Amino acid sequence: MKVRFSFIYIFLFTTLIFSSCGSDDAEPELNLNGRGDLVFYFDNTVGNELLALNNTTYKNSSGESFRVTGLSYYVSNFKLQRKDGGEYVIPQDSSYFLINAADKNSYEVRLENVPVGDYSGVSFVLGVDSARTVSSLEKRKGVLDIAAGQPGASMYSDANDGYTFLKLEGTSVSAASGKFEYQIKGFGGATARTVNNIKTINIPFTGTIASVTTTKSPEAHLLINILKIFDGSTRISIAGLPQAITPELTAPLASNYTTMFTLDHIHPTSSAH
């Protein structure tokens, strides 16, 4: 009995050391209460066509021809609506994503460790919330790194304008310079008040559900129609607004773009496209 006690003692002690030693490996929950992934795939479109950068000419509702040379936008602060009425909020630090039309890998937003269950909708912020925008460098990892973005295409501007929520750049004969550039931003300002262009997008999974299990990660396929940026509550023409990079100037674009997301379908399991 005494020996058995020593053995247990040693075993517990070794386990203790092991767990303290390995705490950096971050295995907080071993999916014991049933968790899985829910994936969103952001497919950028222009009207009914998939967006192709650089070489395809499109037309907006003002009848202006244009080509797109760059499109990137943040989606953050994901919340999932449960079919039974509850809500699951993705942990803040894992809830920032940057979609870049030039990088297919960025189209997939994988929400990890979501509790098993049936989900009936999603909401997210198009852009970056104000709290994170004024936070210190330690809170700006990954896509929030102020150096994030391709060379010359950084999404961070400065303390008062914060991050660009959505950047759309292209060419058009309707613009005097031949180019148009929209950097939709504005979180309310840090040192001086600006327009607040933070928009929350709500997408109900009408007529369908996303069932997360420990083995199946459903994938919701979203279509993002960038024509809506020109055509929502205010019709924007490239000739009239070839460049808008301040919160004030981009406010009508931000009002328009809340309508550009629609749910296309949900795969029961995530797979190739």
Added chain:
Amino acid sequence: MLKTVKSIRDIIQQKFLVVPVLVLLTGAMWLMIMVGACTSEETVDPENKTPTPLAWRKPANFPDPVYDLNKNPLTVEGVELGKFLFYDGLLSRTNVIGCGTCHQQQSAFTHHGHELSHGVDDQLGKRNTPSIQNMAWNPLFFWDGGVRDMDFVPFNPIENPVEMGETVNHVLEKLRLTPDKSAKIPVDYPKMFKAAFGTPEITTERMMKAISQFMTTMVSAESRYDKFAIGDVTALSAQEKEGLILFRKNCSSCHEGELFTNYSFRNNGLAPLKYEDLGRFDVTRRESDRNLFKVPSLRNVSFTAPYMHDGRYKTLGEVLEHYTDKVVSSPTLDPAFIQSGGKTGLNLTDDEKESIIAFLRTLSDDNFIKNNAFSDPGIGNAF
């Protein structure tokens, strides 16, 4: 990890059934191995020294700093890394322009003789290089206050197309590829990052924090005025004391306190130039901020010529003459420059102006501009 523990348990259990004494021995052995495995990375490897904390002291006559040192504790290795990054041309697109190229120590980290400074490809900036000193007290940075956290300051000059013309991303990539054997001094940045932060990983956060650490140490508080301020009444001459009294009466509503600025934004009545610089308006887009610029500290002002956001005045005499005779009225002109009769500017005699200038020269800190701790370690380019 858990799998390993299970197998240990299996081993121990088997032994337990056979020879109980062996159980204890095996357990103890495992314990030792595991404790060793756990700590060896920190203690055994001589390459893995923890960074040496650096004590930082607030000058006796200064207020508390704004920068949160708890989030970025100074270390000897962190400050050293920050100094190398500060002077290294790698931070620019052409690998030539470092921070120290325009922020030169002998001019209290401004660009002497340059109204505006030249960046990559000799392009001219639009504003006079501000001094880098006492940064930890600064609530807002740059002439227009566009940045409010010191850790974000280097981002602006690095990504400004006419200053360093680079991207922070690319700077990080270049730093990761060091040492470059063809460099004047082949600095091994992964090694320096490891010394400063424990691992050789080079990230935005670490790079910015190292530069902030160095800039935090760049404190100027050893001028003759400071000796006077902490009790040595003989440190200033009669004329300088007279100048101090006049300064407090006429200038200290903006150049306030021991840092000689209240960090506010003001329009001090400079006549418009061909290219209008909107100043603070660029950041806030408020009409009331049109042509406002940050009140600069006057510490080391005798070293930091030329003066004003556009470097238009070469001497302190010209600056004082501006305030008495050249203040131009405009909708945002600071009320401090509007007299009761509607005349603009300050009322000062020539003698009074001379006394004020004599006082301003007592803000010179020779130790600050000569201290080797802040000097180029041999990697910089100054033009």
